[in-house]
Amino acid sequence: MQMEAGIGARLDRLPLSGFHWRLLGLIAAGMYFDSFDIYIAGTVLAAMIHSGESTLGLNATFVSVTFIGMMTGAWLSGLLGDRFGRRFCYQFNLGIYGFASIAAALAPSIYWLIFFRLVMGVGMGAEIVVGYGTLSEFIPADWRGRFGTILNLIINTSLFLSTFLGWLIVPQYGWRWMFAIAGCGALFVWFLRKSMPESPRWLASRGRNDEATAIVERIETACGGAAPRTQPSAPETSTREFYANDTGRLGDLFSRRLLTRTITAITVLVALFTVNYAFVSWIPTFLVKQGHSVSNSLGLTAVMFAGGPIGSLIAFLLAERVGRKWGIVLFSLICAAFGVAYPFAQSAVAITALGFAITSCIYVLSSFSVATYVPELFPTELRLRGSGLANTVGRAVSIGVPYAVAASFTRFGIAGVLTLIVGTLLIQALIVGVLGAETKQRSLESIAADADADTAGAQAIERGATAAVK
Structure with missing residues (x-):
């Protein structure tokens, strides 16, 4: 589709600006709390064993349902994100994860905690798919790979923070506060992400060209105006994405x-x-x-x-x-x-x-x-x-x-x-x-x-x- 190729070319010609860094920050923040919650599991489970609230067998179930939830979330995010849009999906899965984390902090027993962990896992598995995919559709081609590595670096630092906070908080205040921190952080990011635009590439692929063009124009304004063309328009219109006339099938x-x-x-x-x-x-x-x-x-x-x-x-x-x-x-x-x-x-x-x-x-x-x-x-x-x-x-x-x-x-x-x-x-x-x-x-x-x-x-x-x- 010529429109989609044109939208992509306009995004790729833009100079790197504050818009791209803000987008990276919003995506990274949501994925950071996602990763943070994965890493706190060891600290929480050890504390529950020590307090007698759980057993090794129940801890194993907790870990297993985390993986089951993440598998389910990865699968569903692919279906929902391509059908309903990136913006809908990253807000939907972050909301699920945030509210489930708050519920986990209030869980009356390990059995309820396991159930809420399954729900949390759905949100966690979805975030990694939507986050990296969404970022790739906004960042200019010359920087796309480097932004992916920056996002990966930011996320991986959550291992240190979760370990440090677990050492600081759990012995004094208990394991519930770890889930409360993750849930409140995720919901705060959910609120901030409301300002994130839908992917213009996705809108163009669905034939919503006016919306895609309007968003690109706003991004161009935020970046200091439309970038000059660096190549003729012919190659731009010839590089179309296939399945442009339908929505694509699994x-x-x-x-x-x-x-x-x-x-x-x-x-x-x-x-x-x-x-x-x-x-x-x-x-x-x-x-x-x-x-x-x-x-x-x-x-x-x-x-x-x-x-x-x-x-x-x-x-x-x-x-x-x-x-x-x-x-x-x-x-x-x-x-x-x-x-x-x-x-x-x-x-x-x-x-x-x-x-x-x-x-x-x-x-x-x-x-x-x-x-x-x-x-x-x-x-x-x-x-x-x-x-x-x-x-x-x-x-x-x-x-x-x-x-x-x-x-x-x-x-x-x-x-x-x-x-x-x-x-x-x-x-x-x-x-x-x-x-x-x-x-x-x-x-x-x-x-x-x-x-x-x-x-x-x-x-x-x-x-x-x-x-x-x-």
């Missing part, structure tokens, strides 16, 4: 046009969640099993996890230089190399240094994949459904990862777990390297049009082969 994700994109998106998120939960979540256990004291293992883990922000900063520097496709391939191979070396480390210094390096690589991959690459792969009509599907599959696989890690460690020790991690990274590098599309400094319309062109080329080859046979 089955289109598995059509010839988008199948490789869908496979690529699922691969990178399954790999990310597998590697993250297999290494980051299990490192303290590995260290204890290797003979370190609990205190020493926690200290070494803290140093290793300092690699997280470093990884996000590396991704920021390389997002628009190396690009997302080849960045994922490169750091998958680098991380695999560190993983191969890790079982041979003997000293605490070597173990910590390799753990730091692996953690850094994982967060580079997180910044490139879930924060930027996956939303870029799909056309506007299917962007959130594609991202939602990939996140849903990734979350589903992550449920089985702890069992795979435990079995690998029991039979083969740390080498078995690292073999699982290295194998996952190598498969990711292969699939992304062969099937992945490069998205660096390209408009979303151009990336989408490439899939259309690839399909047309494949169909032409098939017709030629059929004619030759005849």
